[in-house]
Amino acid sequence: MPPALLAIACLLAITLGYSGLCALSPLGTCRKCRGFGFAMTIDRRGCLKRGKHCRRCDGHGKRIRFGRWLYNHAVRIHHAGTR
Structure with missing residues (x-):
């Protein structure tokens, strides 16, 4: 099998996957907050606590x-163009 055909x-x-x-x-999960919905911060004692609300x-x-x-x-473009 040629390498070009294998690459295709x-x-x-x-693409299909x-x-x-x-x-x-x-x-999918948010990359900024890792799916928590808020940022994790560390307080002065070194413990994790809930941070700010994730804007993303x-x-x-x-x-x-x-x-x-x-x-x-x-789909929106196609729908708007075929009205």
Whole structure:
């Protein structure tokens, strides 16, 4: 099997896998707060405590995946263009 064909097959498998992940689970954990919904801070004694509300995920701990965002954006454009 030629290396170019193998590379194309690997990219196709990765693309299909990610699109399947976005279809089955459109929300992923927030990378900033790691799914807590708030930042963890350390107080003076060295103990962990709840910090500020996460602005990136609005405190939910989940964010929409980039692939799902692209899909939703494309659907909105298509819907607006075919009205």
